[in-house]
Amino acid sequence: MSPTTKRYLRGGAILGAAAMTVASLAACSAGSDNPEDTVTITLAGPNQWNADPSSFGPEWEALVAAFEEAEPNIKVETVVLPLAEFATTLSTQLSAGTAPELIFNQAPHTPDQVVALDEYLDQPNPYVEGNEKWVDVFNADYFGPTATNARNAAGNYEFIPFNLYISGLYYNADAFAEAGIDTPPTTFDDFIEACGDLKDAGYIPLAVDNSYASQNYVYSPIRAMLQDKYFDEWNVFAPDGSPGTSKQIGAKGFAHAVLTGALDATTTPEIAETMTLMKTVFDECGTPNWSGVTSTGAAFTGGEDFLGGEAAIAFGSNFAATNLTDVDWEYGTMPFPTITKSDSALSSGREAQSGASVGGTSYMIPATTEGEKLDAAVKFLQFASAPEHIQPWLDETGGIPALADAEPAPGLEGLMTGSWFESPRVPARALIPRALAGQAVYTGWLTGSKSLQDQLTELQGMWVENSHELAEDGGWTEDWATK
Structure with a gap:
């Protein structure tokens, strides 16, 4: 950090x-x-x-x-x-x-x-x-x-x-000081505890809104950490989609896992655990009544509350730092906290990772x-x-170059060092059907209007539908892809 x-x-x-x-x-x-x-x-x-x-x-x-x-x-x-x-x-x-x-x-x-x-x-x-x-x-x-x-x-x-x-957490260092938080939390339980301290100090701990980005920022690192143990099992395709292996599971690898039953939202325990830990973050840290808060832009989740100094932490990308030029408080950046064995029995032992990607x-x-x-x-x-x-x-x-001979912008050290800057071997591939792209698909579970089992069943249906879309797009002719 x-x-x-x-x-x-x-x-x-x-x-x-x-x-x-x-x-x-x-x-x-x-x-x-x-x-x-x-x-x-x-x-x-x-x-x-x-x-x-x-x-x-x-x-x-x-x-x-x-x-x-x-x-x-x-x-x-x-x-x-x-x-x-x-x-x-x-x-x-x-x-x-x-x-x-x-x-x-x-x-x-x-x-x-x-x-x-x-x-x-x-x-x-x-x-x-x-x-x-x-x-x-x-x-x-x-x-x-x-x-x-x-x-x-x-x-x-x-x-x-x-x-x-690359995304990560931006924090108001002045708010942290007021709440008695000397160093940014590094584990999940410590993060939840810090949220309580920030509430006691009069701050919204984590600024979130009703966008898909707000949900995915929490969902992705949790799921990537928990499901890392499946890397060898799901790693059956080379980067070009031919049989082989890759340093990271890609779209075809995930589609194969879903359509062969190796990955099933309703039975793979790490997916239910991901949803449970995700809800803990929203319940204990998120903006009250966040489902009614509309996103004001891609820079930060709950941007108005964070930039206005009412929220102590917000998710943002490396592009977001330029929006902090005029704030009257010190800020810093940090990764999402790591889920340890004491945080969850299903922890893979992997530290939190995001990794830079071409999704900018x-x-x-x-x-x-x-x-x-x-x-x-x-x-x-x-x-x-x-x-x-x-x-x-x-x-x-605040750009990180995709080119071999360009340099990253300064000021992003907290997002570009340690495990957080490394790409997860088993990223949390969304597998959301085209018709639902960009929609906040976890809202029902997070607000309590949908049961966990119903959310997992719905999620599995989305994964299957998108996997078939990918198979059709790619012209995949393998038996598992055409059933």
């Missing part, structure tokens, strides 16, 4: 990115004075950095400006979609064939609805000097032939990551994009995956 820290501004980097001259940019074009020669492409996705409904922020605008300076005949427009609605909006547009040229990759879709980028990634990135294959500019642990979650069910690359994503800012191209617009969209993705072009944006947005 990190010492408490204050976010500092690096505005010079933004200005430097926007002021890059054409001569300094690889693959720049001579341009044309004829407006009819200009190709306009639109990028649409949720705002991951602030609550502005019209802009991803000056850092993003600087990146776009640098690209447009390098490619004077291409104009990039940005459409900011509400966090709660982006998945439905983009998925509907993909089905109707009306999606813009670049869309956020977490929109539910089938592989045939987006452009397979394998051919492009096998060719040089013109913005990276000396590059022979675009795929080689990325950190191979996260994006490339050996990365488990870099490709879709059909085995194709379909998105380009601009950064990596990643974009793909709809299959309906063609001709000069397709060329322009690919160029923008290539530009954004050149280290010298993306580094200023990473620095200003």
